[in-house]
Amino acid sequence: MSSILSAYAAQLQHRAQSGWRSIVVFVPYIWLFVFFLAPFLIVLKISLAESLIASPPFSPLFEWTEEGVLTLQLVFDNYSYLWEDDLYVKTYLNSIKISTISTMLCLILGYPIAYAIVRSSPTTKNILLMMIILPFWTSFLLRVYAWMGLLADQGTINSFLVWLGVIDAPIRMMYSEFAVYVGIVYTYVPFMILPLYANMEKLDITLHEAAADLGARPVTTFLTITLPLTSPGILAGSLLVFIPATGEFVIPDLLGGGNVLMIGRVLYNEFNSNHDWPVAAAVAIVLLFVLVIPMMIYQHVQSRESEG
Amino acid sequence: MSEQTQFDDRPWLDPEAEPFIQVSGVTKRFGTFTAVDNVDLQIYQGELFCMLGGSGCGKTTLLRMLAGFDNPTSGSIYIDGADMTDVPPYERPVNMMFQSYALFPHMTVEQNVAYGLKRDGVDKQEILQRVEEMLKMVELSQFAKRKPHQLSGGQRQRVALARALVKRPKALLLDEPLGALDKRLRAQTQYELMNIQDQLGVTFVVVTHDQEEAMILSTRIAVMDAGKFAQIGTPTEIYESPETRFVANFIGSANMFEGRITEDSADHVVVRSSDPACEFYIDHGVSIKEGSKVWVAVRPEKIRVSVSAPENAAANQLSGTVRDVGYLGNTSTYRVQVADGQIVEVTHPNQSRPRGGKHAVDWDDVVHLSWEPSSAVVLTE
Incomplete structure (x- = not known):
């Protein structure tokens, strides 16, 4: 029996050495190239072109002159335009502001929820986790429309409050930053809870007891033990909320309307209404860099933590 | 021989002595399971008291009630003359050394040991000095800046001991203090633990399932079975004059x-x-x-x-x-x-020696x- 197994293992090893391993490793590289690097380079190329009324609506990167010389044409006007027209700077800042505040709200809401889930009995734990994941089984768009129904002037919440007699006239909630916050926090809070849960699950309860035993009150225990030990979860959850929230398009478009400036909407307008592909591409490239910076900070912190 | 010296190392025999830890009629139930069943216990200042028993006999539950992590279902616990019923763990005059050591993984050895002193608001200079002293005593001075995961099992055990002792508690509770160490290290650490206890005069309450450990360490042993004390006595009394068949079989063989x-x-x-x-x-x-x-x-x-x-x-x-x-x-x-x-x-x-390769029997x-x-x-x- 063991000889068959070892022969089989040797065979596997041989196969792995003769190419399988490199193929397996190669697949994700191909995937990344085709679906990330190539599109990125195309968008980068468009962002460096000039807008034309043609099809495609931008100038080519390489052109043959009449003398038969290949010329490279790089236009940086789109980027300087983003800087000169203060609409873009304002929109970037506003997007970052909204996603930062949303991330903090998600953290304030998600942290106690994750903690409560970790501390509950195994059966309750599974039910609670299911309830966190369950909304993903319905369409995201449908859920945003549901919020429109809830927040509208004649919507469920206003009708209920009027019926109760708490208010005389409906409160305006739709098409405001408030509605956008509600939408983003509602949509992204599971992305905060799940990494926090995964992190807290590993937390040893006896550490809390040890802290209490050494004279730490519950608040001190939280600040000196729980919080530092859950910081990787906080960081991971915050990035999972912050990054998609910054570029969010559907929520600000449907719940914020024209009143809330977010970069996703501006990009959409440049692309679909103005047909200015190069500016839209530049907006996308700048957004990418805005989001890469927190990612790099995260990586840096993580590598430092695993060292020390 | 004066009265004083007569009871010096056997305070439990002195009818006048005030017990440092007084457990009266304590019962602890988890649902329908009775972990500790109406026990009485007196532990005196300076004792090295062992609670010995198999798993699930209630020894750890009793220790946790002394530390304040669990509350008795009924009965009372007095430590140093004060009723502990409503006193949370962070206000009790005892410290605990956990079986898993429970060292804070994000802090250095030094920070771990200083943690309790910081909570008490001891001034910075004194914290530094006391931590240094304590690390010297457990021979870990050169590891002060390391994190727990960079230490061996024996070193971690000593950090846990230093962290619990640095606050100069009147009693130290130890949950299977040597359980995670290998046999050789355990033998060595046993004597270290006894020396430290003797040096500081702190009351030690040790929970263990290892009868050899209990025999070597203790001034008195309480043998526990099914939530009750089967017998409380010195190692010699327990071994030579067991009161029940359970005790006779549990300690050594009979x-x-x-x-x-x-x-x-x-x-x-x-x-x-x-x-x-x-x-x-x-x-x-x-x-x-x-x-x-x-x-x-x-x-x-x-x-x-x-x-x-x-x-x-x-x-x-x-x-x-x-x-x-x-x-x-x-x-x-x-x-x-x-x-x-x-x-x-x-x-x-x-x-x-066996003669001609043949044993006598x-x-x-x-x-x-x-x-x-x-x-x-x-x-x-």
Whole structure:
């Protein structure tokens, strides 16, 4: 029996050495190239072109002159335009502001929820986790429309409050930053809870007891033990909320309307209404860099933590 | 000898002494399970007290109630004269060393040890000094800047000890303090622990399942079984005068003979057993009614073994056939069949080398066993 197994293992090893391993490793590289690097380079190329009324609506990167010389044409006007027209700077800042505040709200809401889930009995734990994941089984768009129904002037919440007699006239909630916050926090809070849960699950309860035993009150225990030990979860959850929230398009478009400036909407307008592909591409490239910076900070912190 | 020195190292014998930890009628239930069942216990200042028992006997629950992590379902706990009923763990005058050590993984050794002092608002200079002192005592000074995961098991154990002792608690609670160490390190650490306890004069309450550990460490041992104390006493009392069959079997091993009392006087008692047919003459009275059923326990190392038959028949003698020999080098253990179904275990020191490759007692030899009248113990339950 063991000889068959070892022969089989040797065979596997041989196969792995003769190419399988490199193929397996190669697949994700191909995937990344085709679906990330190539599109990125195309968008980068468009962002460096000039807008034309043609099809495609931008100038080519390489052109043959009449003398038969290949010329490279790089236009940086789109980027300087983003800087000169203060609409873009304002929109970037506003997007970052909204996603930062949303991330903090998600953290304030998600942290106690994750903690409560970790501390509950195994059966309750599974039910609670299911309830966190369950909304993903319905369409995201449908859920945003549901919020429109809830927040509208004649919507469920206003009708209920009027019926109760708490208010005389409906409160305006739709098409405001408030509605956008509600939408983003509602949509992204599971992305905060799940990494926090995964992190807290590993937390040893006896550490809390040890802290209490050494004279730490519950608040001190939280600040000196729980919080530092859950910081990787906080960081991971915050990035999972912050990054998609910054570029969010559907929520600000449907719940914020024209009143809330977010970069996703501006990009959409440049692309679909103005047909200015190069500016839209530049907006996308700048957004990418805005989001890469927190990612790099995260990586840096993580590598430092695993060292020390 | 003055009163003072007479009770100096045996405070539990002093009727005047105030117990440092007083447990009265404490019961702890988890649902329908009773972990600790109406126990009373007094632990005195400076003792090294061990609670010994198998898993699930309630020893850890009792320790956790002393630390304040669990509250008794009923009964009261007094520490240093104060009722602990509503006192949270962070206000109790005791510290605990956890079985898993529970070192804070994100802090250095130094920060771990300083944690408790910071909570008490001790000034910075003093914290530094006391941490340094404590690390010196546990010989970890050069590891002060390391994180727990960079330490060996033995070093972590010493950090945990330093962290718990740096606050100068009046009592230290230790949950299986040596449980996670390998055998060699454990033996060494046992003596270190005793020295530290002696040096600081702190009351130690140790929970362990290891009887050898309990025997070496303790001033007194409480043997626990099913949420109750089976017996509380010094290691010698527990070993030499067990009160129940459970204790006799739990600490060391004992040969148990069932019989009836045929004679009970002030200075001796005679017990007769039928299978194996034997008369036990025990040189201390037990004041139990004649004819009642009792058990006689004899420790394996207290039985003499000989190949030649005794000159005259008397009490405290048995003979049988060697069924098994366990040669351990310094001692040999013989399993001698003395009757149908009754095996007597005998431990014998190997005082001479085997001659011509042959041991003095070997498989299938007929041997004669005997013991002193003082060696056997009469048990009623």
